[in-house]
Amino acid sequence: MTMPLFTCGLRPPRERNASAWSGLVTSSRPPTRPSTDPHGRKTKPPPPKTATAAAGGRTLAAGRQRQKELIIVERPSKDACHASGSSSSTSPGLYVCADLLDSLLHEIIVLINSFQDFLAFIGTCCSWRAAVSSFPSMYTLSFPPLHLKPDAPYFHPHSRGIKPLLLSNCKWKLRDPCKKNISLCCSVTQNTPNTMHYLGCSYGYLIFTYEEHCLLVDAYTGAKVKPPKLPCNNDLGYFSGIGVLTAPFSSPNSCLLLFSNASMFEWQVGTNSWSVHPLALDHERVHQIVFFKGQILVIDALMRLHTVQVTPQFSMQEVAIMWNSLQTFPVNPWLVACGDMLLMVELSFRSLSSVNRMFEPNDYSRIFEVFYLDLSVKPAKWVKMEKLQNRALFVSFDKRNPAFACMNPERWGGKSNCIYVARLFDNPDETWTAVELGQVVPNHGTVHNMMYGFSFPPDYSQIGNLWLFPSLVYGASQ
Numbered sequence: 001m002t003m004p005l006f007t008c009g010l011r012p013p014r015e016r017n018a019s020a021w022s023g024l025v026t027s028s029r030p031p032t033r034p035s036t037d038p039h040g041r042k043t044k045p046p047p048p049k050t051a052t053a054a055a056g057g058r059t060l061a062a063g064r065q066r067q068k069e070l071i072i073v074e075r076p077s078k079d080a081c082h083a084s085g086s087s088s089s090t091s092p093g094l095y096v097c098a099d100l101l102d103s104l105l106h107e108i109i110v111l112i113n114s115f116q117d118f119l120a121f122i123g124t125c126c127s128w129r130a131a132v133s134s135f136p137s138m139y140t141l142s143f144p145p146l147h148l149k150p151d152a153p154y155f156h157p158h159s160r161g162i163k164p165l166l167l168s169n170c171k172w173k174l175r176d177p178c179k180k181n182i183s184l185c186c187s188v189t190q191n192t193p194n195t196m197h198y199l200g201c202s203y204g205y206l207i208f209t210y211e212e213h214c215l216l217v218d219a220y221t222g223a224k225v226k227p228p229k230l231p232c233n234n235d236l237g238y239f240s241g242i243g244v245l246t247a248p249f250s251s252p253n254s255c256l257l258l259f260s261n262a263s264m265f266e267w268q269v270g271t272n273s274w275s276v277h278p279l280a281l282d283h284e285r286v287h288q289i290v291f292f293k294g295q296i297l298v299i300d301a302l303m304r305l306h307t308v309q310v311t312p313q314f315s316m317q318e319v320a321i322m323w324n325s326l327q328t329f330p331v332n333p334w335l336v337a338c339g340d341m342l343l344m345v346e347l348s349f350r351s352l353s354s355v356n357r358m359f360e361p362n363d364y365s366r367i368f369e370v371f372y373l374d375l376s377v378k379p380a381k382w383v384k385m386e387k388l389q390n391r392a393l394f395v396s397f398d399k400r401n402p403a404f405a406c407m408n409p410e411r412w413g414g415k416s417n418c419i420y421v422a423r424l425f426d427n428p429d430e431t432w433t434a435v436e437l438g439q440v441v442p443n444h445g446t447v448h449n450m451m452y453g454f455s456f457p458p459d460y461s462q463i464g465n466l467w468l469f470p471s472l473v474y475g476a477s478q
Contacts, residue, residue, distance in 0.1 A: 012326075022259060105131035113412045114143045114178035118473065133250075133475055142168045142411055145404050145467040147175045147422060147432050148201075148219060151185060154428045157459035162238070164195040164210055172463065174220065175431060177420070178412045188217050189224060195236025197460040199258065200244060200400030204471030205465065207243035209236045209258065214267075216249070216256070220470035225249070227256060227267050235260040237460045240285045242400045246296065246310060248474035255310060259298070260288040266310060277314040281306075288399040290335045292342050299335060320379035326371070334395045338405035340444055342373040344382055345395060345419065350440070366441040368419050388417045388437055394467040396422035398458050401466035423465035432465070 022452070044380075107127060112118050122129040151171040171187040196208035196215060207227070209216040212232055216225040230236070240261045247254040249269060258265040263285045266275040279286075284301040290324045295306040297319075305319040323329065334345040341344075371382040391407040401422075409416055417437050424433040424441070435441055 003395050015472060066201075075306050099127070102131045102134050106135055109135055110142060112141070112143055115146060115176050115470075115473075116179060116182075118143065119217060122472070132473070141473070142406070142408060143470075144177045144392075144409065144412060144414060144420075145469050146220075146408050147177065148463075148466050148468055149173050149175070149423075149431060150463050150465070151187075154317075154426070155462065156426075157462070157464075160461065163461050164197050164237070165210070165463070167191050167194050167196055170252065172219070177414065177432070183219075186222055189222055191215060191224065197241065198400075198463050199237060199241045199460070200398075201402060201466055201468055202243065202245040203248050203474050204468055205245065205249060205446070207256075207258075209234075209241065209243070212478065214256075214258070219468055220472065228274065230258075230265060232266060234258075235262065236265075241279075241460065242286050242289060242298075244289045246291075250475035256290075257296075257308075257310070259289075264308075264314070266314070276316075280316065288335055290337055290342075290403070292337045293340070297335065297342070303403055305332070321373070322379045322381040323382070325381040334399065334403050336393055336403040336405055338391060338393070338408075342375075343385075343393070343405070344371045344373070345369070345393060346371070347441070367439070368435055368437055368441070370419075370437060386438075390416045390420050392416060392420060392434075394420045394422070396464060396466040398464045398466065400458060401464075402468065404467055404469070422466070422467055 017252075026466040065462075082284075107122065109118075109132065112121060113229045122132055149172060149436075151173050152169065152303070167188045168190070171185065174184040174186060178180060193210055193213055196210045199207040199209055201207065201219065204219055206217045206219050208217070209230065212234070214227045214230055216227070217223070218225075235241075236258055241258065243256065243258045245254055245256055251295070254269045256267040256269065258267075261281070262279060264277045264279055266277065268275075281300050282302075283303075284304075287299050287301055289296065289298050296310070298306050298308055300306070305321060307317050307319060309317075311317045328348065330344065330346045332347070336343040336345060347366050348369050350367050370385045370386055370388060374381050374383050390408050392406045392414055394404040394406065396403075406414070414420075415434060415436070418434045419437065421433050422434060424432060424435070
């Protein structure tokens with residue numbers, strides 16, 4: 001079987017405004033053969049139809065963007081479907097193969113190097129879009145997450161007192177590390193109540209609560225989901241509270257979990273009520289939640305790691321870990337699922353006087369260190385890694401937000417053995433910073449990660465810079 005030739009570019013999904021992304025290149029066109037008139041003279045061929053025109057003549061808003069289409073050149077046949085999803089027309093134009101096996105489409109997905117190319121892939125036809133939902137693992141994608149930066153002046157965490165945020169002022173910009181000159185402005189549509197506490201981001205959704213109210217906002221489309229009302233006196237979003245989805249929102253078994261100091265609140269998506277489960281954490285705050293090998297792992301403020309089981313019934317069990325294998329106890333680490341490894345990333349302090357005698361004893365720098373959890377021994381232990389090899393990690397200081405691992409980042413213009421921090425410095429113009437593992441980070445001017453640490457809760461009145469994959473990456477068939 002001969003694979004069709006295709007060129008990937010940005011094509012927004014049908015449910016979004018086509019003018020959302022700006023600054024894009026013009027569309028590619030398939031080759032055309034010269035035609036002749038009855039006297040044998042060559043005539044100028046008519047312009048080929050694009051997938052956009054075939055889909056009903058949809059036009060882009062004036063002055064906003066020009067769309068780059070996904071082009072597939074092949075001979076028309078009864079097994080081909082039009083790019084718009086219509087099978088009634090057999091006129092010349094763009095054709096795509098709709099009956100490719102999912103396994104073959106998965107091989108193509110692995111080769112996608114940017115989110116824009118991913119949009120082009122899922123915009124080809126329904127069967128290609130559906131193939132994404134059966135893609136084996138989110139972490140085998142080869143393109144990086146998008147960067148979310150609040151579209152508002154930067155404030156230090158807790159510098160404005162303890163208060164909820166105003167959703168009417170909640171705006172942000174999404175940027176693709178592959179296309180730094182392209183950004184998408186997003187905001188929350190009008191909502192009641194307007195005041196909310198931020199509890200985290202999961203599977204492309206921003207999670208908010210206020211008293212008995214709960215709200216999910218798609219960070220890419222702005223679409224809102226309102227779960228049923230929470231039980232009263234839930235203690236979420238003041239000094240404690242973190243939220244996570246157990247699966248993509250469109251999955252039939254997806255649940256929303258909200259953790260306070262004392263309880264876990266569970267909402268099965270599509271139902272009308274919450275289940276409440278007591279937590280045996282001595283009222284310590286849940287610091288971070290990560291999914292690893294099909295398990296839900298939570299780490300609390302005492303650095304205890306627990307597994308959480310939701311079905312068939314709720315249970316929570318501590319994982320035995322030997323910490324004395326480390327030279328220094330981690331202060332405020334990240335947990336990152338990286339394939340079959342669970343990594344711990346720590347931004348440690350290092351005395352400059354130990355490196356260079358010209359520095360004073362109280363002069364410090366900072367450095368990233370990475371460890372993997374060795375589960376082959378009992379109890380498990382953390383083992384230091386000198387290199388990340390062909391991997392890159394994506395983290396943000398607020399541990400309520402997801403962390404990601406990416407393989408072979410050079411494919412999209414990134415760099416291996418690096419940690420991409422959503423916001424590392426206090427510079428208001430900073431987007432993100434890539435730090436090589438082992439590279440010295442100046443202590444002066446960096447965001448103080450203790451403001452998001454164990455001893456001090458995160459600021460529930462603001463959304464910080466973070467990394468995310470839009471929800472459609474997890475469930476493009478919805």
